[in-house]
Amino acid sequence: MKKHNFSAGPCILPKSVMQKASEAVINFNGLDLSLLEISHRSKDFVAVMERAQKLALEHLELQNKGYKALFLQGGASMEFLRVAYNLLENKAAYLNTGTWSSKSIKEAKIFGEVVEVASSKDQNFNYIPKNYSIPSDIDYFHCTSNNTIFGTQLKNFPKTDAPMVCDMSSDIFSRQLDFSKFSIIYAGAQKNMGPAGTTLIVIKEDVLGKVSRTIPSLMNYNVHIGKDSMFNTPAVFAVYVSMLTLEWLKEKGGVSAIEKMNDKKADLIYSEIDRNPLFTGFVANEEDRSTMNATFNLTDESLADKFDTLWQGAGINGLNGHRSVGGYRASMYNALELESVQVLVDTMRELERKG
Ligand SMILES: *Cc1c(COP(=O)(O)O)cnc(C)c1O
Numbered sequence: 001m002k003k004h005n006f007s008a009g010p011c012i013l014p015k016s017v018m019q020k021a022s023e024a025v026i027n028f029n030g031l032d033l034s035l036l037e038i039s040h041r042s043k044d045f046v047a048v049m050e051r052a053q054k055l056a057l058e059h060l061e062l063q064n065k066g067y068k069a070l071f072l073q074g075g076a077s078m079e080f081l082r083v084a085y086n087l088l089e090n091k092a093a094y095l096n097t098g099t100w101s102s103k104s105i106k107e108a109k110i111f112g113e114v115v116e117v118a119s120s121k122d123q124n125f126n127y128i129p130k131n132y133s134i135p136s137d138i139d140y141f142h143c144t145s146n147n148t149i150f151g152t153q154l155k156n157f158p159k160t161d162a163p164m165v166c167d168m169s170s171d172i173f174s175r176q177l178d179f180s181k182f183s184i185i186y187a188g189a190q191k192n193m194g195p196a197g198t199t200l201i202v203i204k205e206d207v208l209g210k211v212s213r214t215i216p217s218l219m220n221y222n223v224h225i226g227k228d229s230m231f232n233t234p235a236v237f238a239v240y241v242s243m244l245t246l247e248w249l250k251e252k253g254g255v256s257a258i259e260k261m262n263d264k265k266a267d268l269i270y271s272e273i274d275r276n277p278l279f280t281g282f283v284a285n286e287e288d289r290s291t292m293n294a295t296f297n298l299t300d301e302s303l304a305d306k307f308d309t310l311w312q313g314a315g316i317n318g319l320n321g322h323r324s325v326g327g328y329r330a331s332m333y334n335a336l337e338l339e340s341v342q343v344l345v346d347t348m349r350e351l352e353r354k355g
Contacts, residue, residue: 004340007318008331010190017244055246060179070201070229071239076169076188084108085219089211093117093138098125098147125150127284134160146171149322151295152288163207175259183207192333194242197235265332265341266291272345297327310347
């Protein structure tokens with residue numbers, strides 16, 4: 001039975017990517033060796049790393065603009081502390097829009113003063129704060145572009161003269177933005193780029209080297225830049241599959257083409273949530289709704305068992321909301337097809353018919 005995978009992460013990847021990845025595990029580049037058993041310093045793997053870095057910068061339109069792309073380990077959670085380790089001398093400003101923002105703030109506080117410029121915690125993070133002011137005497141401003149758990153997304157980014165750092169784990173490569181506004185962008189691979197195990201970090205080099213503390217090698221972005229992400233053994237499989245996904249995206253027409261498709265998918269699900277009296281959206285304001293993660297609830301909780309049976313019977317996977325929100329969450333990353341969203345919408349209509 002065809003599966004419709006709405007999992008929040010790790011999550012859906014293109015079938016063609018899975019096929020190529022599985023072939024490379026058996027016989028990589030016709031070498032009669034597995035990708036998993038060759039040196040990361042072999043010319044075949046070095047080419048993979050270089051290609052992945054190049055494609056990442058290309059998709060973000062950041063080539064030849066002073067940026068470096070790194071593929072490191074530790075997940076996005078590692079960057080919560082690595083960002084502060086490398087950039088926080090005195091004070092940093094953070095926008096708190098959810099669980100991941102809160103975690104990044106907690107780590108940054110180890111290294112210096114953190115000003116929380118605004119927070120939507122008062123309403124369980126169901127909106128994006130606006131009209132806050134950012135102090136000028138800060139080392140950097142940090143935000144989370146898409147709040148995977150709550151289903152909110154920043155559509156506009158604040159103006160600040162300070163370097164902007166953004167956790168884009170769950171919406172990287174999903175929409176066009178002026179990425180040159182950001183000094184550091186980071187994203188765990190497992191939401192929209194590849195398997196768990198690697199994190200993409202895109203850094204404008206001029207923000208580095210300004211703190212007075214000694215930074216241990218593995219924590220030091222400059223060390224990783226100097227070694228082209230090969231200071232220690234990279235997560236070879238995760239980097240390879242990320243590269244395949246970035247190639248797939250290029251064949252699809254790049255970020256601008258996938259954005260149109262993502263908008264269509266989001267329109268389809270949100271129109272049904274708004275129309276169908278049995279459902280209600282979790283996010284307070286329409287303009288804050290995420291195109292990647294749509295969070296919603298049943299208006300009548302007693303229908304939960306019926307609805308669960310319907311969507312599970314339709315081959316839908318991974319629709320349960322995060323434990324801190326409850327309800328449902330439809331994660332619609334790049335590789336999810338419009339057809340899968342239609343199947344979900346059909347089950348919502350079927351529930352309405354059968355009551
Ligand atoms: C999933 C997620 C994280 C955590 O990623 P790990 O790779 O598990 O550390 C951080 N930020 C956002 C926005 C996420 O969606």
